[in-house]
Amino acid sequence: MSRAVLSLGGNLGDRAGTLRRAMESLAGQGLVARSVLYETPPWGPVEQPPYLNAIAVVRGDRDAAGWLALAHELEQAAGRTREVRWGARTLDVDVVTVTADDGTAVRSDDPQLTLPHPRAHERAFVLVPWLALDPGAELPGRGAVADLLAALPPDDVAAVVRWEQLA
Ligand SMILES: Nc1ncnc2c1ncn2[C@@H]1O[C@H](COP(=O)(O)OP(=O)(O)OP(=O)(O)O)[C@@H](O)[C@H]1O
Ligand SMILES: Nc1nc2c(c(=O)[nH]1)N=C(CO)CN2
DSSP, X not given: OEEEEEEEEEOSSSHHHHHHHHHHXXXXXXXXXXXXXXXXXXXXXXXXXXXXXXXXXEEESOOHHHHHHHHHHHHHHTTOOXXXXXXXXXXXXXXXXXXXXXXXXXXXXXXXXXXXXXXXXXXXXXXXXXXXXXXXXXXXXXXXXXXXXXXXXXXXXXXXXXXXXXX
């Protein structure tokens, strides 16, 4: 058993429908908690439309590789094709962190699965929904999510706006 924090995002097609369907799939895969949807400006060097983003916390009988496989299944179900790095997509699911049942954070330097996610700490689109869902959240090796957010440019944080309730 392990617990994973997943970041979901998409900026093509029916963004809200795609994220809702992904959350419905996760409901059958050990979904423990989910954030509402946030509209976020595109992060990174590629010019593209705004994203909807959300965080899901799942717990179940999978190891880290199993959570990554689930992330890829959700992306495929949303019709995602792999194109430009950091470019537009119907659905992107990143594994932010995985915690074993003894409380140990899984660490991995494998390029196919790097844990904790190496860029999560600098992404307001991950940290804002995560903090709202879990005010005590910690990104292993980086610190409290609240402190990481406080270290980001305030304009980046303010640009992440609550979009609507999932329910
Ligand atoms: N923690 C992780 N979560 C998801 N994918 C990961 C992780 N670590 C490594 N990867 C690998 O990254 C590869 C590229 O993923 P993807 O296309 O989603 O990248 P990206 O979303 O453009 O960029 P980023 O990784 O910065 O979010 C995947 O095939 C996956 O194997
Ligand atoms: N706001 C936001 N920006 C992004 C996102 C995302 O989910 N949200 N995903 C990306 C894919 O690497 C690149 N940029």
